[in-house]
Amino acid sequence: MKALVHYRAGEHMLRMDSAPPPKPGPAQALVEVVAFSFNFGEVAFRTPDLPDGTIPGWDAAGIVVTPAADGSGPPAGTRVVTFGWSGAWAEFRAVDTDELAVVPDGVDLGAAAALPVAGVTALQAVRRLGSLLGRRVLVTGASGGVGRFAVQLASLGGAEVVASVGSAERGEGLLELGAAEVVVGPRAMAGRVDAVVDNVGGQQLADAYQRLSNGGIVSAVGMASKEPTTIDFEQARIGHDRGRIETFNISVPLGGDLTDLVRLVQRGQLETPVGLRTDWHSYDEAATMLLNREVRGKVILDVRKADL
Incomplete structure (x- = not known):
């Protein structure tokens, strides 16, 4: 063959x-x-x-x-x-x-x-966030395979989904898939979120963690950035109990x-x-x-x- x-x-x-x-x-x-x-x-x-x-x-x-x-x-x-x-x-x-x-x-x-890998990864990652009805969820790397599945599945679960992408062009079509908002990077997002599905790692994971509400959760799925993540937890916890980061494995x-x-x-x-x-x-x-x-x-x- x-x-x-x-x-x-x-x-x-x-x-x-x-x-x-x-x-x-x-x-x-x-x-x-x-x-x-x-x-x-x-x-x-x-x-x-x-x-x-x-x-x-x-x-x-x-x-x-x-x-x-x-x-x-x-x-x-x-x-x-x-x-x-x-x-x-x-x-x-x-x-x-x-x-x-x-x-x-x-x-x-x-x-x-x-x-298989992209769809099931998104499904399992979204499920691990718990009940999403009425919650605000950030998906980083939303223009990729896992990201586009995650946007849809979180929206189906009742979440208000913020889709983070690398450029405005890469965000095309995400509103139609169920995103309530498309931003270029977590730093461009207003307000906080209850949960994050992160597909990028590196600085974007650190930025997404800073946007987390008290008691929230980050599911760290991927490392598309190929960069290590550095988080200043002392700075992050000032005035907030930021919640937790969980490493995702399928x-x-x-x-x-x-x-x-x-x-x-x-x-x-x-x-x-x-x-x-x-x-x-x-x-x-x-x-x-x-x-x-x-x-x-x-x-x-x-x-x-x-x-x-």
Whole structure:
């Protein structure tokens, strides 16, 4: 089969190559991949000393070719969206059946491929903030994949969402997704917020923490800035009990959360924020655009054409 494999000498440490097809375990389904997504973290923070030929990739959607031998999971021919810590960037992947969700007819498989890491990260991060009804929530890095999902999900939960972006241009479309306000950086925001979903880290995380109301919470999700965060807690607590910062880590398996997200997409309550969709042979250009923050939303690469 064809696959994007780890190649230390290549641009973005990737090249298109031939690879042996995966051999599913008893609780794994073999899936023919229709489309997969690039996540910022898996492109920007790849481990350089992986063996050449390793197939990376977290998110993929496709068709079950061989169901799991133990009887778990859906039958052959079922459309699914899948997650795993490797193996997505190929024509076929073997995936644990508790890491997939059925994609109903009418939901595009390419759009579904945007859901696993970005969508579930946003879902879990927003859930951990607690009840959002009537609360004010700041989402930093709101123009990215996780950010655009978080804006929508927090709004669905009843929050007044402030979307923070790097430029006015990158904020386009966020009001339509449910943001009450779009600002260029947390420092541009008036007033305080009850909770924060931070996707940027660095100075923006420090600035967002300064905007927190008494007893509030920050969910520190990502480090798109690639910068460390320095917070002067002595200064921050003057006159306020700022609350707390929690480091976010995604909880697996993702199958149940993926099912919830697919259901929201099917109902028209959640938009999959695809900013770039292209053939997977254009992976170099797509990765460059993602790392240069030229994409608003998710990057989807089509492996083969499929009906909705």
